[in-house]
Amino acid sequence: MVLPASVMARLAWRNLWRNYRRTLIMLLAITVGVWAMIFMTALLRGMVDDMVNQGIGALPGHVQVHALAYRDDPSINHSLPAPQKALLDVLNSDQVSAWSSRVKVPTMISSEYENRGVVLLGVDPEGELALGFDASDIIEGRFLSGPDDRGIVIGRKLMQRLETRLGKRVVVMSQSPANTIADRGFRIVGVFRAELEGREEGIVYAGRDVVQAMLGVATSVSEIAVLGHDYRSPEVLASSVRRVVATDVDVSSWRELDPYLSSMTWVMDGFVLVWMVVIFLTLSFGLVNTLMMAVFERVREIGLMRALGMRPAAIVYEVLVESMILLTLGLLAGDLLAISTLIPLEEGIDVSKLSQGLEMMGASSMLYPLLQWQDLLLANTVVIGLGLVAALLPALRAAQYRPVEALRKT
């Protein structure tokens, strides 16, 4: 006897609501489980996204152009000419949202009392702001006013270490391409803060023209930082830049420049899947148990159906439809619950109490949950897919009853 699907569905549906309390509890469990999967994933995604954005802001850019040897030896000897012609066309095209060329060399900075090794960035402040330097991070004074600004902007922590302050002069000492000492005094015109202390201590900003004059490199720069529109696909941008530069120029995406950050995103993808499966495993015990009970309660009924000519496969089919309905309802409720709880949190969650710990990981003190449709799909697939696998156990059990014995069971 082969029953049509509609009859099977009806049978399953009625069976579900025979013991509505059990079904509701199971539905609740699935709903909460699905909610936890999606919600927590969104939080994690938000955290990673924030780390990546911060990392890209620190690099900065999705793609950077350097002289071939610069990344191994960041000295001024390995510099590039300022962008021209074809490169300039690409940089000013639609696929680039911002770019800036910078001089970036290791230097010693000294006050009357202390010396520190820092990275000196000779920047065009306008480009730097476009690339992601946040003007509100300037806590004292101002940011540079132009590439010819003769002042210097240092981090708060560095200022403390040097025992100096806004308005005082510091000396920056570096090496010119001719291997002689290039040094200069700068007045501190601004002090910045950063989420990461290392930046406050290790980076100083000065006007690009001034730094080029100090080092005696005319218009050469150390790197060109390019910001595209989406950090997830830097390779497209990188390859279009690569097409227009000389062969002795290195064009790398942020994934190559910051492999740690890049691997964090891969790890996070794996982690999300593991997280979902773990939640599902706990859920599945409930699911298997529920269906198992439903089968035990109906042993005589199953025996009768078998005696009337129903195939064991149809019994399996029926139990699976039952669990399918249960899972689908739970998923719908869970998805809706997750989405409705995430929407009010779009403004960000203040986690500043944990900020020190988070800072070590490179995350900031505001958490912005990020719901990706891929994660939603993954959660639903995991629940349906593994749910049906889990339901197979009670279904097979039900199909194995011998009709005569089942009928006689009390």
Place this chain on the structure above:
Amino acid sequence: MKFSTPKVFVSGFQATFKLRAIFLTVICATGLSLFPAQFATAEIFNASELVRAVMEHWRGINSYSEMTMTIHRADWQRSISMRVWSEGDKLSLVRVIAPKKDTGNGTLLKDNEMWTYSPKINRIIKIPSSMMRRAWLGSDFSNKEISKSTEILNQYVHSLIGQTQKDGHTIYTIEAIPHEDAAIVWGKEILIIRDDFVLLEEQYWDQDNKLVKVMQARDIVEMGGRAVARVLRMGKLESPQEWTEMTVSSIQFDLELPSGIFTLSNLRNPRQ
């Protein structure tokens, strides 16, 4: 009045302005000079022009000296003896002769560049900019302070801020304020000079007008035909237990220095 012997002037001031190259700093001399007397006698005293004239005169004057550097700390002290050759305001060569374990270490200065040689590793190392702020031979002088040559002339604005009488000498106080872009961390430096052009003191002030470091001369004697400060002490006010003293035991001026003395090959393989 001592000003009537303008000869004194040049070398005396020279010592002041060559301060950073301490080997020359020690030399406060009586000496040959064509320096015009009116600078000395004029009521208004143009410190910058004076400095420039003096620097120009120094070119070509050479010296050879032997000195001992004593580095003092709260719980230890060590002395290093060395030979120093210098020519003009840009070239100097230092070779350590004692203690034994440091013997043969050398430093060559050419303008603002600096090389060291150590026989133990048989290598000449060019001091990179990152090491310029490190101590020179463990003393209170940094490599940078040792290697500066004409900075005091062209990186500062000089002015006479005081003039007093003491023991029959006029003592001049010159204030030197670095230019805005100069690679000098100090807010100002104050030079105290006796009218026979012996540098008595150089003070380093921070940008909040607090005195940080002082270099003082003592024991002014005649050596090699010029007045020389025999002992020169550099110390920080913050830590009075820590200082470095340079003591000159002998000095000669205007000798026939062999050519090629201020070269890297001579730094490695001494020929004198």
